[in-house]
Amino acid sequence: MTAALKIKKGSVALFSLALLASLPAQAAGAPAGSHVHGQAHLSVAVDGSQVQIQLESPLDGLLGFEHAPRNARQREAVRAMAQRLRQADGLFVLTPAAGCQLTQVDLRSATLPAELLQAKAAANPVATTTKAAADSHGDLEADFSFTCSQPAALKGLTLKPLFAAFPSLRQIDAQLATGNKQSAAQLTAKNPGLTW
Numbered sequence: 001m002t003a004a005l006k007i008k009k010g011s012v013a014l015f016s017l018a019l020l021a022s023l024p025a026q027a028a029g030a031p032a033g034s035h036v037h038g039q040a041h042l043s044v045a046v047d048g049s050q051v052q053i054q055l056e057s058p059l060d061g062l063l064g065f066e067h068a069p070r071n072a073r074q075r076e077a078v079r080a081m082a083q084r085l086r087q088a089d090g091l092f093v094l095t096p097a098a099g100c101q102l103t104q105v106d107l108r109s110a111t112l113p114a115e116l117l118q119a120k121a122a123a124n125p126v127a128t129t130t131k132a133a134a135d136s137h138g139d140l141e142a143d144f145s146f147t148c149s150q151p152a153a154l155k156g157l158t159l160k161p162l163f164a165a166f167p168s169l170r171q172i173d174a175q176l177a178t179g180n181k182q183s184a185a186q187l188t189a190k191n192p193g194l195t196w
């Protein structure tokens, strides 16, 4: 009886391990959270004069395709998207009186060649034979850092220009954390603002 129980426990443990091991494979390329086209996740952390914004989005909503670029036109589309996101102070508009400056942008995607996401295109672009199978999904993760000269004046953020720049992006689930407030909101083109 005891032995049988032990074996059973062992099998359960093995099963659990197998299950755990299979999870990352299923979620390959996808950050935490669901991959739903047209929906993105945003987290905003305000700490004194520092504002950190993290955006996680299916590439579909930003780019219109979710595979490595296969021709010059698609490479150009990736570059254009990256360039737009690098000008994030035109996409995420913080309270103007707070004097916030965009200080850093970091773009990552397991699907796209890294050199196309960089600020400057590589001198000799690498042939684009990137991993991901043709029918798989792809995401983009982006980190934006702002520093504000008048943080006391900082009261909110609007994503109106982001929705205008990427019309396929229909909904953004936003989480906000400031020194004394945590909240969540669903932002859309009609309701693009986050205040605190």
Ligand SMILES: [Zn+2]
Residues within 6 Å of the ligand: 035, 037, 058, 059, 060, 066, 136, 137, 138
């Ligand atoms: Zn997808």
